[in-house]
Amino acid sequence: MALSEMHAEAVAGIVDRVATRYKRDPVNMLQILREVQEACDWLPPEAIDRLQTVLGVPRTKIEGVAGFYSFLYTEPRGKYRILFSDNIIDRMAGSQPLIERLCENLWIEPGKTSEDGLVSVDVTSCTGMCDQGPALLVNNRAITRLTATRIDEIAELVRNKTPLSEWPADFFKVEDHVRMADIMLGSTMQPGDGLRAARERTPSDGYMASNMRSWREGLPSGISGPSAMLDEIKRANLRGRGGAGFATGLKWEACRNAQMKPGQQRFVVCNADEGEPGTFKDRVLLTAHADLVFEGMTVAAYTIGARRGFLYLRGEYHYLLEPLNAILERRRKENMLGNDILGIPGADFEIEIHLGAGAYVCGEESALIESLEGKRGTPRNRPPFPVTNGYLDQPTIVNNVETFAAAALIALNGGDWYAAIGTKHSAGTKILSVSGDCERPGVYEYPFGVSIRQVLEDCGAKDTQAVQVSGPSGICVGVDEFDRTIGFEDIPTAGAFMMFDQTRDMFEVARNFVHFFQHESCGFCTPCRVGTSLLKNLMDKLHNGHGSPYDFAEIEKLNQLLQAMSHCGLGHTACNPVLDTIAKFRPAYDQRMEHDEFKPAFDLDRALSEARQMTRRDDPGAHITGHNVALGEEA
Amino acid sequence: MSHTFTLDGKTIPFEDGQTIIQAASKAGVFIPHLCYHPEFKPHGSCKLCTVKVNGRQTASCTMRASAGMVVENNTEELNAERRALTQMLFVEGNHFCPSCETSGNCQLQATAYHLGMMSPHYDHFFPSRPVDASHPEVLLDFNRCILCSLCVRASRDVDGKNVFALSGRGIKTHLIVNARSGNLADTNFTLKDKAAQVCPVGVILVKRNGFAVPIGERRYDNVPIGDSLETATEGR
Ligand SMILES: Cc1cc2nc3c(=O)[nH]c(=O)nc-3n(C[C@H](O)[C@H](O)[C@H](O)COP(=O)(O)O)c2cc1C
Ligand code: SF4
Numbered sequence A: 001m002a003l004s005e006m007h008a009e010a011v012a013g014i015v016d017r018v019a020t021r022y023k024r025d026p027v028n029m030l031q032i033l034r035e036v037q038e039a040c041d042w043l044p045p046e047a048i049d050r051l052q053t054v055l056g057v058p059r060t061k062i063e064g065v066a067g068f069y070s071f072l073y074t075e076p077r078g079k080y081r082i083l084f085s086d087n088i089i090d091r092m093a094g095s096q097p098l099i100e101r102l103c104e105n106l107w108i109e110p111g112k113t114s115e116d117g118l119v120s121v122d123v124t125s126c127t128g129m130c131d132q133g134p135a136l137l138v139n140n141r142a143i144t145r146l147t148a149t150r151i152d153e154i155a156e157l158v159r160n161k162t163p164l165s166e167w168p169a170d171f172f173k174v175e176d177h178v179r180m181a182d183i184m185l186g187s188t189m190q191p192g193d194g195l196r197a198a199r200e201r202t203p204s205d206g207y208m209a210s211n212m213r214s215w216r217e218g219l220p221s222g223i224s225g226p227s228a229m230l231d232e233i234k235r236a237n238l239r240g241r242g243g244a245g246f247a248t249g250l251k252w253e254a255c256r257n258a259q260m261k262p263g264q265q266r267f268v269v270c271n272a273d274e275g276e277p278g279t280f281k282d283r284v285l286l287t288a289h290a291d292l293v294f295e296g297m298t299v300a301a302y303t304i305g306a307r308r309g310f311l312y313l314r315g316e317y318h319y320l321l322e323p324l325n326a327i328l329e330r331r332r333k334e335n336m337l338g339n340d341i342l343g344i345p346g347a348d349f350e351i352e353i354h355l356g357a358g359a360y361v362c363g364e365e366s367a368l369i370e371s372l373e374g375k376r377g378t379p380r381n382r383p384p385f386p387v388t389n390g391y392l393d394q395p396t397i398v399n400n401v402e403t404f405a406a407a408a409l410i411a412l413n414g415g416d417w418y419a420a421i422g423t424k425h426s427a428g429t430k431i432l433s434v435s436g437d438c439e440r441p442g443v444y445e446y447p448f449g450v451s452i453r454q455v456l457e458d459c460g461a462k463d464t465q466a467v468q469v470s471g472p473s474g475i476c477v478g479v480d481e482f483d484r485t486i487g488f489e490d491i492p493t494a495g496a497f498m499m500f501d502q503t504r505d506m507f508e509v510a511r512n513f514v515h516f517f518q519h520e521s522c523g524f525c526t527p528c529r530v531g532t533s534l535l536k537n538l539m540d541k542l543h544n545g546h547g548s549p550y551d552f553a554e555i556e557k558l559n560q561l562l563q564a565m566s567h568c569g570l571g572h573t574a575c576n577p578v579l580d581t582i583a584k585f586r587p588a589y590d591q592r593m594e595h596d597e598f599k600p601a602f603d604l605d606r607a608l609s610e611a612r613q614m615t616r617r618d619d620p621g622a623h624i625t626g627h628n629v630a631l632g633e634e635a
Numbered sequence B: 001m002s003h004t005f006t007l008d009g010k011t012i013p014f015e016d017g018q019t020i021i022q023a024a025s026k027a028g029v030f031i032p033h034l035c036y037h038p039e040f041k042p043h044g045s046c047k048l049c050t051v052k053v054n055g056r057q058t059a060s061c062t063m064r065a066s067a068g069m070v071v072e073n074n075t076e077e078l079n080a081e082r083r084a085l086t087q088m089l090f091v092e093g094n095h096f097c098p099s100c101e102t103s104g105n106c107q108l109q110a111t112a113y114h115l116g117m118m119s120p121h122y123d124h125f126f127p128s129r130p131v132d133a134s135h136p137e138v139l140l141d142f143n144r145c146i147l148c149s150l151c152v153r154a155s156r157d158v159d160g161k162n163v164f165a166l167s168g169r170g171i172k173t174h175l176i177v178n179a180r181s182g183n184l185a186d187t188n189f190t191l192k193d194k195a196a197q198v199c200p201v202g203v204i205l206v207k208r209n210g211f212a213v214p215i216g217e218r219r220y221d222n223v224p225i226g227d228s229l230e231t232a233t234e235g236r
């Protein structure tokens, strides 16, 4: 047999094994592609050939999905695929020289695969390790606390082709860094307590029957048991922690009341995509309090009458898959999942974990559902909303990890208890992912209403110039605003809290965020697909010293267009970091401005840099400046 | 049951389930659009058809009409934003109208004229997009693809073939064809496919046919887009 045939046969064997485990169902395509790649290092054409047959779907569909996700490769990217986290916080911690060092060490260029096919080094969006950066992923395993020494060790391990399983365990250690705990991070709730309490909220008259029917069919309000639980969530005034702050009780109620056709069911989805740069609190919750999260999902299932649930875990947190599955297994054994949960007849609920593959937009709830269905992560047209037409067009609630954890606490302690914590319109606590210029980065849990100044004090931040709250899509807060507070009344947040001291260049912060949005735009709609690239080009133009006030007007226009015309929140917020920093840190922009009017982006001298590199020349004669030619100047 | 909403002050009747653009075109009102085609499921991606519904912008090809809606369409603000979108599409791809055989039949060009676009405004991206001339009867010039997915929908929903799909992400989103080689010749695509007829721009080109109708006598040369509703909503 020819070598290529052997290869094709081996690949087909892998595809068959993986696909069979996923019931050969195209709805699991993303999971199948991900696992095939884990075995083959990439997705060779032979794998796609075989998938076409095994899943019975056209090649275009498979390639369309494979082409969407950053962590799926249809071209070889090496046995070791190294991706440095490229958030501004990683950069401030010195990631860039480390990337150069590793590349020099391995004799490769960033973004390219080594000629022997051994290794590639590239960058990726924030991997959620800002409190212990710089960080990288090697074949989707996280390595934190990078130093020059560690980089050299990594280069050595790669050169020696040491299997990842034999790399020092210490490399892969991820710290929780819980610095401030309140009701959630300090919870000692035992698995099952929340569920039992929820069940006991039912008046004794006939709770069995009502629970059974409600769980299976999700009855409209008026039935005790689940509806009693819904009332607690509403009384708690719980609002979503994923950013938008939608009232959780209303969402659950809408799903519970949604009409279903025969054969349909309801779904509970936990959004653990945590893609917003600078956010890592869901990672800590899933590490230290996974039971609280799963319990919250089960309480939700009980309340709305769902039998299946998903945890959509970002690909960057692949290392959490095994421990989380072990916890699910334990909960099954303890009858907290499966059939007749805690002995309640008809109380059936199962949770599956699906992994993402490097796409921030999949945190948007309708894109997340598309991704769960094994498709490209493109946000859907809404209405209809997921509560009526979600997973496989059936009623679905999508909530953030922290929202579910809060729901478990509410089940245990009641809505009034919860509503008394925090402020009037922002009940409960909020976990902040604190990183950047401070002494003690990590997670901090506060009752809502805490001031920026308080957080800065607690984490040991000095000479702070600005705080980016809620990530690139959030807001940039300057010194004169540090008395503002965290909460839906003032500064809402999905959790990120990135600090920049006086030595930092806020223009470069904004530019990093713009690059992030450009990289993560899904490309579905014109304004965001093209607009984020135009914005990136404008920021790069300013960075290269070719800015003019004209460009500010252009940025303002782009912002209006993206806010008005974009299809989803990514496009709506993509200009925020630039507008905020222009408004608050104008000098950072002005110092880049050499011209008062207009300056073209095209730079003749820069355009020649490739030629200079090829000819290895850098003498004055190889440069074109404004002095020796007039072309570079504005026409 | 029939109800009404208002569009730029005009009363428009609609049937349950109709989108704003469907009801508008039935009533003879033109709303600019590129990815919408009356015969296919709406996509909602180009955003040219954006209108203001009760003060909020939304795509009229995906938004269902509802009774009493107040919709703005032909306003300077919306047209300026739509113009910017056409400019974005022009710089994103490689559109050299004078040398394009679709000139005069192209919906992007016609819409740009309609909106009064005088220049591309933004710097060109000049992407590198090789053409696919493998098929005996049809040439694919990806330089002009605006990613509207009409060919994708036509091939999937009408031809039952899935010859086309979108792959990649963000600014790297691109059209692919259903063959391991990536060549159209290796698919089961034929000239009779619906997908061969729906491209609003000049990507899917019938070979040896380009200038059969001279420039100046073509569809939008005769009747500018929006002047006649048929021109606006039919295929080419
Ligand atoms: C581009 C984009 C990314 C998002 N990423 C996340 C995310 O990573 N995690 C999350 O919980 N919500 C994210 N959201 C918000 C979700 O769409 C949704 O509102 C949220 O999961 C609802 O849960 P909640 O009500 O509990 O907050 C994102 C939204 C957008 C527009
Ligand atoms: S706004 Fe951006 S991310 Fe959202 S659908 Fe449009 S292109 Fe995709």
Ligand code: SF4
Pocket (backbone or CB within 6 Å): B144, B145, B146, B147, B148, B149, B150, B151, B152, B175, B198, B199, B200, B201, B203, B204
């Ligand atoms: S080839 Fe034509 S029809 Fe197909 S997506 Fe591109 S522009 Fe639309």
Ligand code: FES
Pocket (backbone or CB within 6 Å): B032, B033, B034, B035, B036, B043, B044, B045, B046, B047, B048, B049, B050, B059, B060, B061, B062
């Ligand atoms: S025509 Fe409605 S979004 Fe394209």
